[in-house]
Amino acid sequence: MKIVFTPDWFLNNDVLIEVVSFMVLFLFFIFAIKSYRLSRKKPILYLGIGFLLIAVGELSTLLTKIVLYYDTTVTREIGQAVITYSIVKTVDFFYYLGFFFNRLFTLFGFYFIYKIPAEKKFTGDSLLVSYLLLITAFLSGSIYYLYHLTVLAILVLIIRHNYLNYEEKKLANTKILLVSFILLAISRIFFFFSSIEGFYVLAQSLQLVSYITLFFLIVKILKNGKEKK
């Protein structure tokens, strides 16, 4: 089974996109925490945790890919007979674990972002959903599109919430947020076809555009705040 779908010529860009994604998500987390310290509103804190979880997911895949792409020690040792088997097994397990945590944290992060504004408290249903997300993250190791499909489903719910919010208040910021989540959702559709070279690159590029849009949004929020006071 293929571990990553990145074409050789896209390897460095791939890592760069993960770095940008991580930084934007972490920025949202920092801003949410600072906002929480001022307003003491729990939904802001949970939203921040949601962004942090996705950021940790990105970090997890980033570190795994760095080892996978740039660690040549393992490749050199593969030729050696008896030890080779255990090394390969360990490396396989490391990659599996890295990508597993990426899926797990990303799924829970998006679920947090969906859940917090939609309902103000966690119920027994959340436990069931958490269990299903855990199963999804686990099974997606062999059925890769299951993960992207689940993220897409949660993103559709997030988009619906933001659309209703936009319809009610007609805020430019919510429109930007809506666009970035729509781009993220489209990127997930392209990820379904990751086995086809161009689609993986397209999906990653769309994800980058989506996170840059989110970065633009946070800059706009900070700027507007200064102007409004």
Add this chain to the structure above:
Amino acid sequence: MEIVHDILKIIQEKGGEIKKTHLMYKANLSHNQMKTYLKELMSNELLEDKFSNKKHTIGITKKGRNFSVRYAQVREFESTFGL
């Protein structure tokens, strides 16, 4: 928190300082309410007493201005996400 932000905003709109009676009128607060808020804001160094030509006014501090900006950003963030 909303009232605190309103008080700071009113003072800023008046150029950074305001008479107590004007503030009370503009913020739509009773005398007792205003006394409580002013005490709280002054103890947190967001506002300060100002005396010039025997005139007593309430002035906003640098910390108060920063607080006002941060609060406006938080409000913007909340409304963006519909929180």
